[in-house]
Amino acid sequence: MTPLTCYLLVAALLFAIGLAGALIRRNAILVLIGIELMLNAANLNLIAFWRYGPHPELLTGMIFAIFSIAVAAAEAAVGLALVIHIHRHTKTTYLDQINRMKG
C-alpha cells in the first residue's frame, strides 16, 4: 500500500466514526463532536492529496484545509450557542426529547 492509500483509509475510518457518533448519540453536543470528527477527516484527505499530488508547490490543498479549519471553528461556536439556547428553552439537550417546532 502506498502512503496516500494509508492516509485515505485512516480518513475514511475517522469519517465513519464521526458519522456513527452523529447518528447514534442522543446528546446534541456529542452529535456536534461527531460532525467535527467528520470535518477533520475531510481535512486529512485534503492535506494528504496535497502532499502526494502533482503540484504541491501550488498549496491548494493546504489553503483549502486552513479555510476549512476556520469555517469549522465558526460552526462549532454557533452550534454550541444554539445548543445552549435550546437547553434554556426546553431544559434538555437530548435530541429525541426536542420534538416540537414551537418555542
Place this chain on the structure above:
Amino acid sequence: MNIAFYVSAVLTLAGALASVLLKNKVHCALALTVAFTGLAFLFLNLNAQFAGFAEIMVYVGAVAILVVFAILLIKGSETPLHGAFSRSWPIGATIAAGIFALLGWAVIESASHLPKNTPTHAVTVDQIGQALVYRYVLPLEVVAILLTVALIGAVIIALHEDGRTQ
C-alpha cells in the same frame, strides 16, 4: 510507512472511538482532544507544519474548550435514564459501517490511479503567507467576515432572551 504514522493514526482513531462511545460527556470531550492531537501529528507527519499547528491551536485550544464550556454550562451532565445512545443506534451504526465499506472499497479499487509523487520540499510559512495575501486574498477576507459574523451571532444566540435576566 513509518512508525510515527501508525502511532498517530492509532491515537486519532482510538480518541475518536472513545469520544463517540464513552458515556460521560466530559470524558468524551477529553477523548476528543486526544483525537485532535493525533490528527495534528498526522498533519506534521505529512510535512504540513502550518496545518498541524493550526489544528492544535484551533481544535485543541479553542473547539475542545468550547465543548467543555458547553457541557459544564448545561446542567445535569450525568448519564440519562434512557442511556447515552438513541434507540435507533443499530441503524446508525449500520449506515456508518456501510459508508466506511464504500469509502474503503473506493480507495482500494482506485489505488493504482492515485498520484504517486514523492514529497519534494517542505513548505515554509513564508510561502503560505504569500499565497494567502496574494492569490487567496478574497477568500481570506470572506473568512474574516464569516468569523466576525459567527462570533457576534453566537453571542446573540446565547444571550438571554428577556432583558431582565441578563
